Amino acid sequence: MSRTDPHKKKPRAPQKTLLIVCEGYTEYAFVTYLKGAYTTRSSGHIHIQNAYGGDPVSIVRVAEKMLASRDFNRCLLVFDSDRMGTTTKPKNIHCDSVKHIIPDPCIENLFLRVLNSKFIPRTTDLCKKEFDKKHLGSHKKTEPATYTILFPKILLEKRRGSITELDQLISIIKNCGW
DSSP states (O other): OOSSOTTSOOOOOOOOEEEEEESSHHHHHHHHHHHHHHOOGGGOEEEEEEOOSOOHHHHHHHHHHHHHHSOOSEEEEEOOSTTOOSOOOOTTSOGGGEEEEOOSSOHHHHHHHHTTOSOOOSSHHHHHHHHIIIIITTSOTTOHHHHHHHSOHHHHHHHHTTOHHHHHHHHHHHHTOO
16 A cells, blocks of 8 residues: 555745846836746746835845845846946845846946947936937836837847846846846
C-alpha cells in the first residue's frame, strides 16, 4: 500500500515578488504598460508604486517605506538622471536585492530612442518638448493605453537589443526579478 496520498496537493512554491518604484506619472504609466504586455500569472507578483516626483533620495524613501510594510523579494527603482545627486540604496535590505534603471537624462529620451527619432536632445526639457510635440498628439502621457499605441510589442522587441535600459526593464519585468 502506498504511503502517499495521490490526491493530496503538493505545497506550492512561494511566488516571486517585485516592487517597482517609479519617479513620476510618466514612468508609472510606461512600466504599467510593460507589466501588462510582458507578464503572465505564473511569472510572479509585481507591484508598481508611483513616488509622485522628486529627487532620487525621496524615491528611495518611498521604496524603504513600502519594503518595511510588505515583504518583497526584489526592488527596482526607475528614475531620471536629471536630478541625480548622492543616491543611496535602502538601508534595511541587502544591496543585491535592489537595482535601479536610470534613463539618461530622462524617460522621454528613452522613448525617442525607441521611436528612432532623428533629433534626440540631450537636455530633459528639450526631450520632453520634442516627445510631446512629435509623438503624443492628443494622447495623455500618464495613461498606460497611450504606450500601447506608441510602442507596440513588436517595436519594443525590435529596439530592445540596441537600448540597454529598455532591455533591462523588460527582462526584469518578464522574470519578476533578475
